[in-house]
Amino acid sequence: MKDLVRMRTSLKEEIEIALNAQVKMESEASQKYLAMASWLDQNGFEHTAAYMYKQSDEEREHGLKIFKYINEVGGAAITPTVGEVQQEFGSMREVFEAALQSEIAVTNAINKIVTKCRQAEDYATEDFMMWYVTEQREEEKNARRALELFDLIDANSPTGKFELDKQIAKIGSAE
């Protein structure tokens, strides 16, 4: 009797489910950043809005990369559905606090997938996920740096918000 399951895919079901959940999470993150970008744009923070639009695109790319990987190894990638995301924020700082929380949640989810991969002896997916481990270190660092800038620049000073808008947008680029 042939092993039809293994002939079709190298992906174990629990890993496939975890990866599809991660695709959904990355999609949600992309939508959250898009809502943040819109709020920033509406409130005159055009540089940070551009930064957030870019973040939104990046998160979508991250999700798509996993999506394609699932199909590549013979699994079934499921198109994620995303619910309502927060559209209104009390301040610019609140936006970046929410961004950091989102990044921390993504990092935790990725770590859990790596743990699952080790338990299932799926070293190919673990290797694939290590790119995300490195990426998340960078993403969290950037989100923390944004909040750090709020401590360094007084948002209530005459040009504070203007300066914050310019400086936060530079995060991650060659300064």
Added chain:
Amino acid sequence: MLYDSPDTTLLYETKKGRTWQCDLTDKLFLEFDGMVLAFRVQDFFAFRRRVNKVDILEMIFDLSDDRDFEVIEAPLHNFVHRFALCELIQLRDLLNGTKFSLDLHSMLHEVLGSSYVVLD
């Protein structure tokens, strides 16, 4: 395709139906309540996911007539059928039993299969 012909292996059987694997065509066959469907492995898993996704509790507690049945489709097989609550539970039992059988078989292949593992 009969489940007891050569090159076929019975995977799971209940009072309402059975599933078997054909090694000639690499397909899984499902016989349920008089219907017979042939699936590729990935289509079988997609069909199982669809059936498992039905919210049985919601069907039980929703008293409206349209929740007495659930329409299940398998577009690749030109299949669409209205399943009553009991039928869905019986179908689920058959599909999940088959999945267990396939996984167990895969595991046995891995442990007892042709690959040699060198241990210290």
